[in-house]
Amino acid sequence: MLLAACSPISVPETTEVPSAPATTPATTVTPPTTAAPTVGTAPPTTAAPVTPVAATEPATPTTAAGPQFTAPFTGLPTPTEILRPAAVVKIDNHPRALPQWGLNHADVVYEELVEARLTRFAAIFHSTNVDVVGPVRSARTGDFALLSNLNRPIFVNSGANDYTARAIRSVDAVAIIDGAAIAKDVFERSPEKNAPHNLITDTARIYAAGAAEGRTPPKYFQFRAEGEPLPRGTAVSGVDVDYGQIKVSYHWDAAAAGWARTQNGNDHTDFGGVRIAPENVIVQFVRYRQSPADAATPEPVLTGSGEAWVFSDGMLVRGTWERLSELDVTVFRSDNALIVPLTPGRTWIALAPAGAAQIVP
Numbered sequence: 001m002l003l004a005a006c007s008p009i010s011v012p013e014t015t016e017v018p019s020a021p022a023t024t025p026a027t028t029v030t031p032p033t034t035a036a037p038t039v040g041t042a043p044p045t046t047a048a049p050v051t052p053v054a055a056t057e058p059a060t061p062t063t064a065a066g067p068q069f070t071a072p073f074t075g076l077p078t079p080t081e082i083l084r085p086a087a088v089v090k091i092d093n094h095p096r097a098l099p100q101w102g103l104n105h106a107d108v109v110y111e112e113l114v115e116a117r118l119t120r121f122a123a124i125f126h127s128t129n130v131d132v133v134g135p136v137r138s139a140r141t142g143d144f145a146l147l148s149n150l151n152r153p154i155f156v157n158s159g160a161n162d163y164t165a166r167a168i169r170s171v172d173a174v175a176i177i178d179g180a181a182i183a184k185d186v187f188e189r190s191p192e193k194n195a196p197h198n199l200i201t202d203t204a205r206i207y208a209a210g211a212a213e214g215r216t217p218p219k220y221f222q223f224r225a226e227g228e229p230l231p232r233g234t235a236v237s238g239v240d241v242d243y244g245q246i247k248v249s250y251h252w253d254a255a256a257a258g259w260a261r262t263q264n265g266n267d268h269t270d271f272g273g274v275r276i277a278p279e280n281v282i283v284q285f286v287r288y289r290q291s292p293a294d295a296a297t298p299e300p301v302l303t304g305s306g307e308a309w310v311f312s313d314g315m316l317v318r319g320t321w322e323r324l325s326e327l328d329v330t331v332f333r334s335d336n337a338l339i340v341p342l343t344p345g346r347t348w349i350a351l352a353p354a355g356a357a358q359i360v361p
Contacts, residue, residue, distance in 0.1 A: 071127040073107035075223030075344035082127055085174070085214025086153040087206045088146065091121040092135040093246065095264075097197040102133035104270045104346075108220065109278070112142055112351045113288060115296045117244020122146050124153075125203055126217065132271070134200035135193065136178065139164050141291045145302040147173045148326040150217045154210040158187075158199050163293035174210040183209060192271075220329055224312075224341040231341075232334045233315030238360040239283060241350050248350070250281045251360065252314045259311055261348075279345030281311040282332060283357045284321050300351045308332050309357070310340045316359060 069081045091100055093111070103109060106123035114120045122143055125133070139160040147155055148171065158178040160168065168175050178187045178199060186205045190198040224230065238251035238259065248268075250259035258277030261268040268276045285307045291297035308321040310332055319334040332340045350357070 070223075070344075071107065072217055072219045073124060073126050073221070074346060075221065075342065076127070078127065083216045084126070084207060084211050086150045086217040087125045087203060087210075088143075088150070088153050088155050088173075089123050089125065089133055089201070089206070090137050090139060090143065090157040091123050091133070092137040092197055093119045093121055094197060097135045097137075097193070098263075099269050099271045099273075100135065101200060101271045102130040104272075104274055104276055105130045107346060109346075109348045110146060110351060111243075111248070111348065112140075112300055113243050113298050113353065114140060115294070115298075117246070119243050119246045119248075124150075125206075129203045131202050132190075132200050133202055133206075134190070135197045136187065136199045136201060137196070139168060139177075140297060140299070141167060141293050142297075142299040142302075144168075144171050145300070145326050147171055149323075149329050152213070152215040153217065154206055154214050156186075156201060156206055158196070161293055167293070174213045176206065176209050185209075218329060221332075221347065222339050222341045223344045228341065230313055230315045230317060230343075231338065232336065233313075233317050235314055236311070236316040236359055236361060239281065239309065239311060239316075239357055240360060241283060241352050241357045243352075243356065249360070250311065250348075252311075253277055254314060257313075257343075258345075259348075276348075278348045279312065280342045280347040282347060282349045283309040283311075283352050284330070284332075284349055285354050285357070286351050288353055302326070302330070302351075309359070310334075310342070312340075312343045 069078045105128045107126050108124040110122040111119050136158045139157040155173040156176045176183050186209050190200045241248045249262040253260045256277050259281045261276040286300045288298040291299040303323050305322040310317040317334050317340050323330040
């Protein structure tokens with residue numbers, strides 16, 4: 001099922017960043033429903049706690065002969081095998097879109113450069129249901145390579161320009177686009193923010209609309225067993241990534257066992273006031289070229305190979321990334337050509353231009 005797209009929404013430049021208000025809970029995987037989310041208002045938080053966010057509910061005990069399932073994007077144990085497709089949602093990172101809904105509960109988040117040297121997220125949801133996700137924003141041609149190795153995922157966005165909208169039809173994905181007649185019950189506008197930075201949805205409505213036509217994703221990363229050391233790692237404090245108007249830092253927080261994210265000098269929190277601190281951060285250095293859809297839009301080149309820095313468990317492993325074709329999963333290797341195993345949990349991947357990142361010792 002491929003739905004028609006609406007017109008793109010222009011993004012004004014600004015540097016104003018609002019504070020984080022209310023709480024949005026996440027739940028574990030349950031059969032999808034079509035109930036709409038409720039977005040409430042709560043007193044603003046005054047602190048940015050770094051709280052570990054479980055991507056899946058712990059597995060129920062099994063006997064030695066019983067099956068042991070793990071989530072393909074997080075490596076965490078799950079009570080049953082998760083067979084539903086991945087849902088990739090384009091999420092706004094314009095300063096007026098902060099704080100976002102649902103980012104802390106995505107299994108994987110890609111951050112890519114867009115126009116005006118801003119960034120936008122492509123968040124992969126699979127192991128966890130989320131009551132509110134957004135703000136949802138428009139597609140870019142660079143998104144297609146992120147979809148093509150997920151075995152027909154659900155792609156959720158708020159339209160695109162004419163070229164990109166036509167090109168989406170060639171991608172093996174289930175496209176759910178704001179403005180399409182069949183998708184009219186998938187989206188709504190939140191009163192908490194102003195348009196175009198307030199389009200929201202939830203995983204129940206996403207899966208109700210597209211799960212039947214999607215397929216189960218492949219195993220995405222290799223993960224370390226409990227107690228297994230990270231090979232060839234060096235202890236570091238973190239990493240800084242400069243996209244232009246968006247300057248990001250990740251600093252290791254041992255208490256939270258994650259890399260606490262700062263954006264433009266402020267703690268980056270979700271809508272519930274919880275600090276974003278994924279277990280793994282990968283800086284994947286890529287070349288950006290001009291998008292065929294818009295001369296002002298950069299498009300990451302995600303096939304081939306290049307340098308990569310893998311941050312996990314307070315350590316840095318320098319190495320490379322390799323992806324032979326768009327159908328292949330990207331492989332991250334250390335400098336001795338062995339695949340780098342990640343800590344089970346969430347992973348954020350910075351698609352950084354060459355020279356845009358600096359290690360913090």
